[in-house]
Amino acid sequence: MEINYQYIDIPNYNKIKNEIYDKINVLYPNVTSLFEWQPTNSLVPTEVNELIENFGAQIRGCCVNCTTNSRSPIHVDTGKYHYSLNLPIANCEKTFIKFYHTQREPQLIKTTNVQYWGFNDEDVDVLENIETNKPLIVNTKVAHSFESFQIKPRIMLLIRFEPGWNLENICY
Numbered sequence: 001m002e003i004n005y006q007y008i009d010i011p012n013y014n015k016i017k018n019e020i021y022d023k024i025n026v027l028y029p030n031v032t033s034l035f036e037w038q039p040t041n042s043l044v045p046t047e048v049n050e051l052i053e054n055f056g057a058q059i060r061g062c063c064v065n066c067t068t069n070s071r072s073p074i075h076v077d078t079g080k081y082h083y084s085l086n087l088p089i090a091n092c093e094k095t096f097i098k099f100y101h102t103q104r105e106p107q108l109i110k111t112t113n114v115q116y117w118g119f120n121d122e123d124v125d126v127l128e129n130i131e132t133n134k135p136l137i138v139n140t141k142v143a144h145s146f147e148s149f150q151i152k153p154r155i156m157l158l159i160r161f162e163p164g165w166n167l168e169n170i171c172y
């Protein structure tokens with residue numbers, strides 16, 4: 001069976017989180033809504049880089065995601081990567097990722113400013129609802145959605161892995 005997610009233990013994570021927060025705050029002060037790929041991996045701290053190398057994975061890209069009081073559509077991620085290490089940076093308590101089971105193929109959904117591979121609510125069943133308050137590797141090719149009903153902006157750093165790696169490599 002495919003593994004949907006795995007919490008990851010990162011030593012000294014609070015310190016690491018604060019350092020990332022400070023950098024994001026310089027790049028995007030007072031941000032409330034954002035999905036921005038970073039041109040370099042400079043937001044990925046050395047410790048996290050080493051951890052990913054120890055997993056036998058490689059970083060494909062890195063993205064700052066900020067949402068405020070919202071729910072994403074049910075979707076699978078676009079792009080060649082399969083896994084994302086999601087680092088909670090700010091206001092991630094009581095925010096969640098839901099994984100879904102579905103028999104349907106995703107449909108390309110286009111709105112005025114975004115397009116994504118999505119599903120209708122009636123075509124899926126909820127498998128799991130996971131709090132995103134700790135570092136987490138997510139299988140982005142399983143149907144999922146994010147929820148944050150925090151009034152303060154929820155900031156996540158999304159670190160995408162090169163394809164070919166499998167989460168089963170680190171789950172026993």
Ligand SMILES: [Fe+2]
Nearest residue numbers: 076077140144
């Ligand atoms: Fe996603």
